[in-house]
Amino acid sequence: MPIYLRDTDIAVLNALLKNGRKSLRQISKDTGISTPTVKNGFNRLVNIGVIKSISPILDLNKITYMNKSKNNKSRDIADIAAKYKQQLRQLQNNTKKKTNVQVVKGMAVNLNCDYCKTPLADKIYMFKFANFERFFRCNECKITYKKKYSGRIKAISKGSSYIRH
Numbered sequence: 033m034p035i036y037l038r039d040t041d042i043a044v045l046n047a048l049l050k051n052g053r054k055s056l057r058q059i060s061k062d063t064g065i066s067t068p069t070v071k072n073g074f075n076r077l078v079n080i081g082v083i084k085s086i087s088p089i090l091d092l093n094k095i096t097y098m099n100k101s102k103n104n105k106s107r108d109i110a111d112i113a114a115k116y117k118q119q120l121r122q123l124q125n126n127t128k129k130k131t132n133v134q135v136v137k138g139m140a141v142n143l144n145c146d147y148c149k150t151p152l153a154d155k156i157y158m159f160k161f162a163n164f165e166r167f168f169r170c171n172e173c174k175i176t177y178k179k180k181y182s183g184r185i186k187a188i189s190k191g192s193s194y195i196r197h
């Protein structure tokens with residue numbers, strides 16, 4: 033059973049799709065949604081796996097190859113140049129064209145149980161620690177997960193991860 037994206041989620045996603053460098057505080061200013069609500073929304077989107085990562089889009093026209101060493105043999109230079117070309121090709125493959133995609137009202141997220149990986153049912157069992165939220169299909173999954181990862185959960189609860197400002 034997919035869960036609907038909240039209005040806050042939609043606002044945060046669209047702001048970051050437009051500009052991934054935008055601070056959560058700026059998003060709050062632009063949207064009129066309070067900063068804590070924007071922060072919680074962002075953390076939640078990371079937790080449910082909708083935001084996998086935020087990565088730069090490079091302008092590959094700005095990147096070139098320069099031979100630094102004067103004593104390289106011509107064969108070495110050819111090797112380095114070939115390697116450079118290969119890396120650049122990989123970058124080109126990774127750099128997706130910036131399109132004006134938008135998240136719209138009514139979009140929902142498919143969520144699977146964080147323990148047994150089956151799709152979540154109507155009733156969701158949630159477990160929160162630090163900035164993390166985990167979702168389970170049944171209470172047994174939640175209990176087993178907490179037992180299995182108790183060490184890691186304790187360690188994470190002491191310090192907090194991925195707080196954006």
Ligand SMILES: [Zn+2]
Pocket residue numbers: 145146147148149150168169170173
């Ligand atoms: Zn489960």
